[in-house]
Amino acid sequence: MNIKRERTTIIVAGLIIGLIAALLVYFGNPANMGFCIACFLRDTAGSLGLHRAAAVQYIRPEIVGLVLGSFIVALCRKEFSAKGGSAPVTRFVLGFFVMIGCLMFLGCPFRMILRLAGGDLNALLGLVGFVIGILAGVFFLKQGYSLKRTYTQTKLEGIVFPVVQIAVFILLVAAPAFIFFTEAGGGPGAKHAPILISLAAGLFVGALAQRTRLCMVGGIRDIVLFREPKLLMGFGAILVSALVCNLILNGAADATFFHLSFTEQPVAHTDGLWNCLGMVLVGFGCVLLGGCPLRQLVMSGEGNSDSAVTVLGLIVGAAFCHNFGLASSAAGPTDAGKIAVIIGLVAVALIGCLNTFKKKA
């Protein structure tokens, strides 16, 4: 294994991904939201009618592309492998609570980087919480936390989730009456790049993420656990690339791509404590899951049905957030959302304890 080449590859991939994320905003995605796995799953859930928040309903082709990009590359490289059966219900619950943390902060770890690259200083509080959450997860990993092994499954089981993505994409293009779309000017759901650009971006980033094993939570986790910097280099490269692109676009285009402040940031609030606590929950839950929401999508494309179940947990979590007023808005977090985050932290800690300190059978 050539470690230098591996590191160069992930840095180049990160630089390309940062560029694509910035360009997606240029082409129409919401500001600082070239990619946001949490927001995009939430928008897709709304479009499918799983929640009725009219401002956030759109089938995001980036999600379809991420899964299919990973699926195609995994097939070509003979890395597609249908596996699953490692505590799927526990993973569903973890995915559910990770989404509650994401929608408290208003973004997944990927968007946290893009918010930083757009000058949103609230994301610094998110980053602090993210690191704290990862440290909590690493504590359990060091004590022997495990959701136990996966088992080989039929190829069909691994292919189902990518096929579902194709079906969802057909619904976007066909736009039958039962699919909900945010009306123009009605909120973030109405802001999107053209379908084919979004799909191509998703396919490309999914392919790069599959090749490099890119994971936003893995970067900090591996540095703490093993002093291994590879994944963190990808994290850093995305930040640098998106920041530079935003600064260039700020000068070249009419819209604002970089604005250094806490206030008046797009799709963000200024409650530092809850930005932090939301991302504590995300970091903690993602370490116990073995990867960030982006990595879960990529692994679901590689045939991992546990990751597919995790994504379903994220989707259901998003629907709950908007059906029961748990999601934050630009006005700030809700009381119900704060209670949900606290319940989430307790639940994730319990999952950690019960899968670490239980008596050996």
Next chain:
Amino acid sequence: MKIVDARGLSCPEPVVLLRSAMASGESSYQIIVDNHASRENTTRYAQHMGYKVDVSENNGEWTLTFTK
């Protein structure tokens, strides 16, 4: 030689198990993994710790032998 069976486990667990095993200070170890990411990550960790790596594949499973 210590043998670690990490089949079915996804990262970072195989590396955590390998690291625990290596704490015993032996000159060679073997780990069995069944996914590409675990193969790459355990190989990288062992190389970082100064071990030479020998890989054999059998039907989607890799046996990695690390020696100093």
